[in-house]
Amino acid sequence: MTFIDLRSDTVTQPSAAMRSAMASALVGDDGFGDDPTLNELEETFARIVGKEAALFVPSGVMANQIAVRVLTRPGDVIIAGAQQHVVSFEYGASARNSSVQFATVDDRGGVLRPADIADIIDAELDHQPHVSLVSIENSHMPSGGTPWSLAEIEAVVDAAQGRPVHLDGARLFNATVATGLDPAAVCAPVTTVMACLSKGLGAPIGSLLAGPADLMAAGRVERKRLGGTMRQVGVIAAPGLIALTQNVERLADDHRRARRLAEAVAARFPESNYDPASCRTNIVAFTHERAREIIAQWESAGLYGGTVAPRRARLVTHLGIGDDDIDRACDIIAQTK
DSSP states (O other), X not given: OOOEEOSOTTOOOOOHHHHHHHHHOOOOOGGGTOOHHHHHHHHHHHHHHTOSEEEEESOHHHHHHHHHHHHOOXXXXXXEETXXXXXXXXXXXXXXXXXXXXXXXXOTTSSOOHHHHHHHHHXXXXXXXXXXXXXXXXXXXXXXXXXXXXHHHHHHHHHTTTOOEEEEETXXXXXXXXXXXXHHHHHTTSSEEEEESSSTTOOSSOEEEEEOHXXXXXXXXXXXXXXXXXXXXXXXXXHHHHHHHHSSTTHHHHHHHHHHHHHHHHHHOGGGTOOGXXXXXXXXXEEOTTHHHHHHHHHHHTEEOEEEETTEEEEEOOTTOXXXXXXXXXXXXXXXX
């Protein structure tokens, strides 16, 4: 049986062009800063998101953790949505690595309410720990890939009252394609931003963190401490360049296909109260009491999905999925018992 793999957009395979670029990449020792392909990748990303400098790392988790390390001190508080990746999907890394704690707010709708942020900051007057950072996630995965508007980002930055704001943009380009916003405009209000190359953009590995030059210099030190400094890294930077320069606009196809899945889910599971119009990027996420059972049924029929919480099912489209795959997936969804 050939499976349709919608577990995540991390399951993509590098294209022939990426493999060729890997084989022919000019390389150097990045520990000394002289890998030309990686330098080009970092400069390209920094330019796209409108920041002074960028830093390549093996994973999005490491990018988030470096941001935490350069923007906080031990004992500080980070305000973030309760369901954000940095809170719920990094195995407590921020507490382990940086000795910080989270004050979480309701982010079931995908965005943070400025009033919730203001209340937590105000509580510092009542002997609560210092809030040194606000973190947001765009697009917001657990809510179903919700993209933020520029006004929503600016409102959070205003509510932070001068504190740095980190944008976990693992799927930043899904958000900008969905909203039609320029990435530099989206990132302008925030202090630091990270984006993954290995999700919808299709590269085999890597993420990038960008921000002010002094923070990125500090980030290089923290990357070393976390074991993330690599050597002839141009062999994996080369497909990253292709991902950034050739694979962004095609994300619209993933969004279109995800909407078809969303409509199939809403039709089959009306009890979930899932609104397919809420699917604006490449993630279909819905709540159902039988979520794990449903995922198991789909797998037996040849469709891989997953759960992100005990009663929260997820399907994610990506460049490895075509319209024929979506046709078959919709049929499997419709036949769920």
